[in-house]
Amino acid sequence: MRKDAAALRQIPSVDEVLKTAAAIASIGKYGRNSVVKAVRVTIADTREKMRGNGAVPANADMIATIAAQQLKREALPKVRPVFNLTGTVLHTNLGRAVLAEAAIDAACVAMREALALEFDLKSGKRGERDALIRDLLCELTGAEDATVVNNNAAAVLLVLNTLAKGKQAIVSRGELIEIGGAFRMPEIMSRAGAKLVEVGTTNRTHEKDYNGAIGPKTGLILKVHTSNYRIEGFTKEVKADKLAAIAAKHKVPLVNDLGAGTLIDLSKYGLSHEPTVAEAVSEGAGLVTFSGDKLLGGPQAGFIVGKKELIEKINKNPMKRALRIDKIRLAALEATLRLYRNPDTVAATLPTLRLLARKKKDIEALANKLLPAVAKASGDAYEASVIACSSQIGSGSLPQETIPSAGIAIRAKSKSGRAIAALADAFRALPSPVVGRIEEQALVFDLRCLENEKGFLDNLTSLHAETS
Numbered sequence: 024m025r026k027d028a029a030a031l032r033q034i035p036s037v038d039e040v041l042k043t044a045a046a047i048a049s050i051g052k053y054g055r056n057s058v059v060k061a062v063r064v065t066i067a068d069t070r071e072k073m074r075g076n077g078a079v080p081a082n083a084d085m086i087a088t089i090a091a092q093q094l095k096r097e098a099l100p101k102v103r104p105v106f107n108l109t110g111t112v113l114h115t116n117l118g119r120a121v122l123a124e125a126a127i128d129a130a131c132v133a134m135r136e137a138l139a140l141e142f143d144l145k146s147g148k149r150g151e152r153d154a155l156i157r158d159l160l161c162e163l164t165g166a167e168d169a170t171v172v173n174n175n176a177a178a179v180l181l182v183l184n185t186l187a188k189g190k191q192a193i194v195s196r197g198e199l200i201e202i203g204g205a206f207r208m209p210e211i212m213s214r215a216g217a218k219l220v221e222v223g224t225t226n227r228t229h230e231k232d233y234n235g236a237i238g239p240k241t242g243l244i245l246k247v248h249t250s251n252y253r254i255e256g257f258t259k260e261v262k263a264d265k266l267a268a269i270a271a272k273h274k275v276p277l278v279n280d281l282g283a284g285t286l287i288d289l290s291k292y293g294l295s296h297e298p299t300v301a302e303a304v305s306e307g308a309g310l311v312t313f314s315g316d317k318l319l320g321g322p323q324a325g326f327i328v329g330k331k332e333l334i335e336k337i338n339k340n341p342m343k344r345a346l347r348i349d350k351i352r353l354a355a356l357e358a359t360l361r362l363y364r365n366p367d368t369v370a371a372t373l374p375t376l377r378l379l380a381r382k383k384k385d386i387e388a389l390a391n392k393l394l395p396a397v398a399k400a401s402g403d404a405y406e407a408s409v410i411a412c413s414s415q416i417g418s419g420s421l422p423q424e425t426i427p428s429a430g431i432a433i434r435a436k437s438k439s440g441r442a443i444a445a446l447a448d449a450f451r452a453l454p455s456p457v458v459g460r461i462e463e464q465a466l467v468f469d470l471r472c473l474e475n476e477k478g479f480l481d482n483l484t485s486l487h488a489e490t491s
């Protein structure tokens with residue numbers, strides 16, 4: 024007891040610690056207040072430990088060093104890059120599309136410089152944000168007019184609020200989907216002030232169902248691309264072109280929410296066909312909505328393209344201001360859209376497409392190359408091997424479709440279930456966290472999305488240091 028009291032008395036004061044070289048260096052980096060706080064916490068921890076198990080060496084230098092380590096950890100950004108080795112290319116929880124270099128450059132310029140954002144350089148008068156990308160969007164989709172908002176959820180909300188507030192929005196029961204993150208079609212409709220009128224049944228909806236439901240209070244017909252699930256068996260949906268004819272007959276607009284909305288035919292790149300925006304426009308929809316950061320491969324955004332008089336109405340809705348997109352993403356979007364003007368190079372310049380189109384044999388070669396380093400870093404308690412696996416597009420696109428891929432599977436030599444979870448934790452704790460998936464008691468790294476080999480290998484050396 025008396026010994027403990029003596030030890031406790033040896034703990035230096037905050038002032039003593041602040042005089043050390045380490046603390047002075049920390050103050051230069053992080054500021055005095057942060058350092059004082061970290062030193063206090065470290066002293067309190069040290070005192071706590073001494074009370075618990077007695078001898079803990081504690082001089083001023085040691086405390087300053089421990090405080091400096093804590094400050095360094097705290098200074099790491101929370102928005103931090105990870106290696107997405109989940110096999111899901113557009114992983115919503117990992118930020119969806121990775122942007123093209125051209126888009127990154129454009130965004131940087133937009134951050135650094137003043138821009139002609141809403142300024143017409145010809146006349147010197149006030150201009151319009153949408154004007155910056157309208158022509159490109161119309162060219163790539165065949166639409167008469169276009170606008171852009173924060174994301175596709177905002178696009179759907181704005182369209183419903185503009186065209187169906189206080190009116191009916193007619194939707195097939197089979198298309199009342201939840202997109203994830205609490206975005207459910209029926210709820211978004213009621214928030215937009217539209218009255219949902221469901222037609223048909225879960226599996227089958229006919230033309231007569233729509234015709235029977237349309238009346239004087241109908242604001243629009245909504246078609247939702249059920250990209251994230253599929254009903255199979257005895258099913259029937261009314262295709263967009265037929266629906267457009269019904270809408271025209273009753274003089275109400277057809278809105279087609281495509282969700283992922285690709286601008287090019289993915290079947291050219293060995294993937295299944297997903298309806299393109301141009302197809303949806305040519306089928307006669309009044310408006311088509313789609314995301315910027317799904318298959319399009321750009322920043323988060325929501326597009327509304329279609330008939331001029333409808334887009335004009337959208338633009339007059341005061342809600343649009345609340346949903347608008349910022350200049351940084353707008354710059355990145357313009358650069359992304361421009362890449363599509365050259366179909367011969369877009370598969371190389373646009374990361375989303377480049378990753379989705381990557382061939383299994385190339386990924387397998389990469390896996391073989393990286394295997395020794397991954398095995399070494401994992402340590403003797405584990406065994407690593409190259410495996411065939413399946414990637415997914417993600418973000419609800421073509422959920423049934425898997426893309427043949429390759430990767431590395433790591434198994435624990437002991438059969439302990441905890442061993443794999445512990446290894447997965449260690450990979451996620453790396454300076455650049457590595458995120459894989461656990462499958463049949465193996466930690467699987469699908470290498471489809473790994474392009475920065477050197478960064479990956481450098482990062483692994485930290486894992487080796489920690490587990491050995």
Ligand SMILES: *Cc1c(COP(=O)(O)O)cnc(C)c1O
Nearest residue numbers: 174175176202248281282283314
């Ligand atoms: C993803 C999706 C949305 C929402 O798009 P965000 O860009 O994520 O807001 C809306 N509708 C459909 C059909 C979708 O697939």
